[in-house]
Amino acid sequence: MKVAVFSARPYDSRSLDEANQQAGAAHGVEFLYYDATLDVHTAALAQGCDAVCVFVNDRLDAPVLQALHGMGVRAVLLRCAGFNNVDLAAAERLGFFVARVPAYSPEAVAEHTLALIMTLNRQTHRAFNRVREGNFMLEGLLGRTLHGKTAGIVGTGKIGLATARILHGMGCTVLGHDPYPSPDFAGLGEFVSLQDLLARSDIVSLHCPLTIQTRHLINDDSLALMKPGAMLVNTSRGGLVDTDAVIRALKSRQLGHLAIDVYEQESALFFQDRSGQIIDDDVFQRLMTFPNVLVTGHQGFFTTEALQEIAETTLGNLGHFAAGTECPNEVTSG
Ligand code: NAI
Numbered sequence: 001m002k003v004a005v006f007s008a009r010p011y012d013s014r015s016l017d018e019a020n021q022q023a024g025a026a027h028g029v030e031f032l033y034y035d036a037t038l039d040v041h042t043a044a045l046a047q048g049c050d051a052v053c054v055f056v057n058d059r060l061d062a063p064v065l066q067a068l069h070g071m072g073v074r075a076v077l078l079r080c081a082g083f084n085n086v087d088l089a090a091a092e093r094l095g096f097f098v099a100r101v102p103a104y105s106p107e108a109v110a111e112h113t114l115a116l117i118m119t120l121n122r123q124t125h126r127a128f129n130r131v132r133e134g135n136f137m138l139e140g141l142l143g144r145t146l147h148g149k150t151a152g153i154v155g156t157g158k159i160g161l162a163t164a165r166i167l168h169g170m171g172c173t174v175l176g177h178d179p180y181p182s183p184d185f186a187g188l189g190e191f192v193s194l195q196d197l198l199a200r201s202d203i204v205s206l207h208c209p210l211t212i213q214t215r216h217l218i219n220d221d222s223l224a225l226m227k228p229g230a231m232l233v234n235t236s237r238g239g240l241v242d243t244d245a246v247i248r249a250l251k252s253r254q255l256g257h258l259a260i261d262v263y264e265q266e267s268a269l270f271f272q273d274r275s276g277q278i279i280d281d282d283v284f285q286r287l288m289t290f291p292n293v294l295v296t297g298h299q300g301f302f303t304t305e306a307l308q309e310i311a312e313t314t315l316g317n318l319g320h321f322a323a324g325t326e327c328p329n330e331v332t333s334g
Pocket of ligand 1: 103179
């Protein structure tokens with residue numbers, strides 16, 4: 001099996017090669033690594049391959065899938081949980097096998113969520129710079145004790161639950177909202193309506209998938225429902241948040257803090273070194289001017305353990321495709 005790996009960074013090739021080596025030569029898998037993001041212009045790189053292996057910002061819309069199909073590609077292996085970047089209807093129509101990695105260390109994303117909350121609350125990112133410059137003033141670094149505060153978790157799946165467990169352990173009152181409430185949430189917090197969660201939470205953390213229903217879940221109306229000065233955290237998908245609305249809420253001081261690991265237009269920015277370039281995205285640049293905004297470049301998943309799980313599950317998914325056996329991680333109907 002030949003697999004074209006798109007958006008491949010050195011850490012991807014290291015973890016995939018390692019997992020491939022452990023699976024043994026009999027497995028017969030060859031990975032071809034491409035730095036390029038998959039789109040209509042780069043699809044040709046998959047010529048002669050049986051499968052493509054893709055990440056969050058690779059684009060698998062109908063024209064791309066059509067092009068891949070024309071080259072003989074029959075499988076799409078997602079190195080991530082979310083599959084909002086795949087036109088599933090088109091994939092089904094063309095008979096593609098599409099499989100994802102449904103869970104890879106949910107704790108990794110939950111711990112990153114906590115890192116964002118703690119950093120923004122106690123301004124350790126600013127303290128780091130100040131102390132290095134010999135400035136030991138505390139003015140401007142005032143935080144709030146999180147113990148006893150209310151944290152709202154939107155989406156109580158694997159990552160939401162892991163985040164709820166940590167916040168509960170820190171002494172926060174935890175609220176949850178999910179159309180499919182998980183029984184595992186009992187004992188950690190209370191399920192409430194989204195309106196109630198927004199109105200009562202000091203911290204709102206998003207952990208639901210991006211779907212037609214959840215796009216711009218955070219907009220002018222929902223921001224207005226939030227507690228004045230509350231913190232919004234998004235480590236899920238950028239499209240859950242209307243960034244223009246968030247900027248308005250930051251300017252009016254309605255929103256107190258914003259921490260994001262994902263951004264709606266991230267595919268044009270993230271996973272690249274753009275430090276020597278002019279960034280044309282004015283919305284993103286406006287966000288960067290706020291002292292109460294913290295942005296990381298989609299690194300929530302980025303731990304050694306998670307990379308290993310992603311690589312092993314991806315190889316397992318490929319194994320199912322090659323053998324024609326039922327794959328528990330397939331997102332097409334199979
Ligand atoms: P999951 O499938 O275990 O949980 C998602 C939960 O959201 C489910 O319980 C579902 O019922 C709920 N949900 C669906 N629609 C909702 C709505 N309208 N309101 C509230 N809840 C809703 O998924 P998991 O593994 O917890 O991942 C959550 C999201 O995190 C993924 O969809 C992905 O977008 C993102 N993610 C981000 C990563 C990063 O590196 N920043 C890494 C991995 C995932």
